[in-house]
Amino acid sequence: MNVQDTQKMAFLMEESGYALTGSPSDADLIIVNTCSVREKAAQKAYSLLGRFRELKEEKPDLIVVAAGCLAQQEGDHFFKMFPSLDVVVGTNQLDRLPEIVSSEERSRRRYSNTAFADYVPSLDVQAHPFAGEVSSFVTIMQGCNNFCSYCVVPFLRGREQSRPLGDIVKEVEKLVSQGVKEVTLLGQNVNSYGKTLPDKPAFADLLQAIGNIRGIRRIRFTTSHPKDLSEGLIAAFGRVAPLCEHIHLPLQSGSDRILQRMKRGYTVSDYKEKIAALRRAVPGISITSDIIVGFPGEAEDDFEQTLQTMLAIRFDNLFSFQYSKREHTAAVGMDGHLPEKTKRERLKMLQKLQEGHTLEKNIAFIGKNEDILVEGPSRKTGSEMMGRTRTNRIVNFPGSPGLVGKVVRVKIVDAYLHSLRGKME
Numbered sequence: 001m002n003v004q005d006t007q008k009m010a011f012l013m014e015e016s017g018y019a020l021t022g023s024p025s026d027a028d029l030i031i032v033n034t035c036s037v038r039e040k041a042a043q044k045a046y047s048l049l050g051r052f053r054e055l056k057e058e059k060p061d062l063i064v065v066a067a068g069c070l071a072q073q074e075g076d077h078f079f080k081m082f083p084s085l086d087v088v089v090g091t092n093q094l095d096r097l098p099e100i101v102s103s104e105e106r107s108r109r110r111y112s113n114t115a116f117a118d119y120v121p122s123l124d125v126q127a128h129p130f131a132g133e134v135s136s137f138v139t140i141m142q143g144c145n146n147f148c149s150y151c152v153v154p155f156l157r158g159r160e161q162s163r164p165l166g167d168i169v170k171e172v173e174k175l176v177s178q179g180v181k182e183v184t185l186l187g188q189n190v191n192s193y194g195k196t197l198p199d200k201p202a203f204a205d206l207l208q209a210i211g212n213i214r215g216i217r218r219i220r221f222t223t224s225h226p227k228d229l230s231e232g233l234i235a236a237f238g239r240v241a242p243l244c245e246h247i248h249l250p251l252q253s254g255s256d257r258i259l260q261r262m263k264r265g266y267t268v269s270d271y272k273e274k275i276a277a278l279r280r281a282v283p284g285i286s287i288t289s290d291i292i293v294g295f296p297g298e299a300e301d302d303f304e305q306t307l308q309t310m311l312a313i314r315f316d317n318l319f320s321f322q323y324s325k326r327e328h329t330a331a332v333g334m335d336g337h338l339p340e341k342t343k344r345e346r347l348k349m350l351q352k353l354q355e356g357h358t359l360e361k362n363i364a365f366i367g368k369n370e371d372i373l374v375e376g377p378s379r380k381t382g383s384e385m386m387g388r389t390r391t392n393r394i395v396n397f398p399g400s401p402g403l404v405g406k407v408v409r410v411k412i413v414d415a416y417l418h419s420l421r422g423k424m425e
Contacts, residue, residue, distance in 0.1 A: 011127035016098040034070030039324035056084035090114030094122040141187035149330040182218035191228035204232035211240035250290035254309025255302035286391035294343030297336035362415035
């Protein structure tokens with residue numbers, strides 16, 4: 001979602017006469033779109049803002065803007081932390097960025113706005129895809145009502161707000177007319193899409209409507225909450241032809257006790273049943289997940305249960321993190337916070353186990369023929385092209401730039417931890 005917000009801000013400022021530069025030193029306006037979901041992301045934003053101090057001294061007329069979740073969290077306090085900062089824009093005010101920057105150009109007075117809105121206008125901002133872009137993000141909702149005990153999203157993004165189904169369909173139709181072949185639908189919890197709309201369409205209804213658009217080749221989405229994964233959504237995988245056989249379904253912990261402390265609203269057994277239903281409905285579906293290690297109160301037995309759950313499920317891939325304290329969340333005040341060393345050791349063990357599962361899953365593709373949507377040149381070598389399987393695996397193979405945007409048949413000849421290698425049939 002942060003990537004999509006960044007594209008929207010760039011689009012809005014280009015519409016106001018600005019153009020993207022290749023270097024901060026060439027810029028008249030610098031916008032730092034921040035994230036506060038995890039400590040590492042926050043530290044990166046702090047570091048980046050700090051580095052612009054010298055540049056601002058060299059170019060006094062430079063306007064520096066902090067936007068996004070960390071800006072929402074810090075508000076006016078950001079000005080005390082970074083004297084070179086001019087503007088702070090919260091998550092519900094991104095649509096006003098051109099107006100705010102224009103005012104700053106005239107007044108040169110610091111400005112901050114982190115107010116929440118009944119409806120977030122930036123949800124309806126439609127950025128043009130970059131030239132030659134094959135895949136594009138489409139925001140379908142913003143905010144969250146779950147209040148998991150470790151998560152700041154409800155405090156920084158606000159409560160759930162869904163876009164009207166028809167507006168989303170029109171945006172996808174426009175993207176397809178501009179050459180986009182694949183869309184990824186974004187929301188903090190796409191499974192609860194539609195609940196704030198008068199006619200309350202289900203997420204599966206939206207998928208079907210987008211699947212009916214002529215020219216759309218692939219549909220992906222992120223992120224899903226396990227407690228809201230419906231039978232209708234599971235059935236959509238077999239009914240909506242462009243819907244890719246991949247789902248990201250965050251588990252967070254393999255211990256029922258920790259899941260309860262996290263306020264996740266499901267048990268490990270519930271989660272496993274939904275995984276089984278997905279695999280029955282869509283044999284070969286790729287299932288990826290999130291896990292947090294070292295949550296307050298996580299005992300050795302809780303961590304071992306997480307490893308055993310991973311062994312039972314065998315995820316295709318995993319995003320894993322050490323627990324970090326986030327302001328406003330209930331977990332901050334819990335007892336049982338673990339030493340950093342313990343969290344690091346557990347994370348290393350968990351990642352090693354997952355690497356084995358990921359490689360095992362990838363090796364199973366050797367010898368298979370896969371439909372690959374070609375996205376562009378390989379990052380490894382310019383003489384090869386890169387694309388993805390429907391199950392969201394990166395494949396590098398010999399090919400020409402003329403293949404970009406096409407779906408080609410590729411035989412997988414080798415497998416690695418982070419990608420596959422193939423050759424066109």
